[in-house]
Amino acid sequence: MATQVVDHSALKVNQTGIIATVLVSFIGSAFYRPFLVLIPLLAIVLLVGTFAPQYALFKQLYFKVLKPRGIVKPRPVQDRPEPHNFAQGLGGVFLAVASAFLLPVPVIGLALALLVAVLAFVNLAFGYCLGCQIYFQLGKRGLIRAS
Amino acid sequence: MSTQLWALAVVGVVVLAAACLEIFRARRARVKTLGVNAAPASDPYILYFTGEGCTVCRTHQEPALAKLGAVRIDKVDAVADRTLADRFNVYTLPTTVVMSREGHALHVNYGYATAPKLERQLAEARGAGLQAATA
Numbered sequence: 001m002a003t004q005v006v007d008h009s010a011l012k013v014n015q016t017g018i019i020a021t022v023l024v025s026f027i028g029s030a031f032y033r034p035f036l037v038l039i040p041l042l043a044i045v046l047l048v049g050t051f052a053p054q055y056a057l058f059k060q061l062y063f064k065v066l067k068p069r070g071i072v073k074p075r076p077v078q079d080r081p082e083p084h085n086f087a088q089g090l091g092g093v094f095l096a097v098a099s100a101f102l103l104p105v106p107v108i109g110l111a112l113a114l115l116v117a118v119l120a121f122v123n124l125a126f127g128y129c130l131g132c133q134i135y136f137q138l139g140k141r142g143l144i145r146a147s
Numbered sequence: 148m149s150t151q152l153w154a155l156a157v158v159g160v161v162v163l164a165a166a167c168l169e170i171f172r173a174r175r176a177r178v179k180t181l182g183v184n185a186a187p188a189s190d191p192y193i194l195y196f197t198g199e200g201c202t203v204c205r206t207h208q209e210p211a212l213a214k215l216g217a218v219r220i221d222k223v224d225a226v227a228d229r230t231l232a233d234r235f236n237v238y239t240l241p242t243t244v245v246m247s248r249e250g251h252a253l254h255v256n257y258g259y260a261t262a263p264k265l266e267r268q269l270a271e272a273r274g275a276g277l278q279a280a281t282a
Binding site for chain 1: 150151153154155157158161162198199200201202203205206207225226229232238239240258259
């Protein structure tokens, strides 16, 4: 499978959106519980964005608003989008599980959501993408077609 | 508020456990890999394990390797060449292995390795080669 140009600024905006949403939900819910609804909403946004990239909210925010206005500069890199999409989907699944725990066991729900935010931060700050590494391992074991 | 603090504590424990596990895993893989043989060469060289889906390889590792100058770098697709990747216990990408001219693995770097680190390891590999030649 050939590489294509992936705008890494779009990925960074996506990661920033994930971190910001989880943090607002986490801190906000300490004072006003309905803020927790942001977590299932974020799960939906990530899962929809994985299967229909044209509806990926944060990436669209980048392509339609931030990039045309010059607020965020594009950073095209020869890359494959599949591992990033896989990582985003994994984040969405974790947030969906977190959402299921939010009412019965809020500690687990919040912890899972925070974990997704921590991993998004690690990717944003250090370029280490855990989901991409899992994608590589699955490809190496022949469980998904990774190359 | 106590729910948030407990959640924070749980995440802290998970992150700490993951970091310890990663250190243990890298150390074990390194011990298993050191001394593994590959083809001999006239000078120390680098085995560079990468993959099409490895972003850090393109954005960080390849520019670092380009700074090394005239060093032989054998690029290996870790997904396509699983046998070689398994022999060097490649569990993460990028992975770089500094090989002696006799074809022994001298240094293994799991994850991104900076140019100065690789230069230092290559210098050690050259020094070890000279010592072996004069002994």
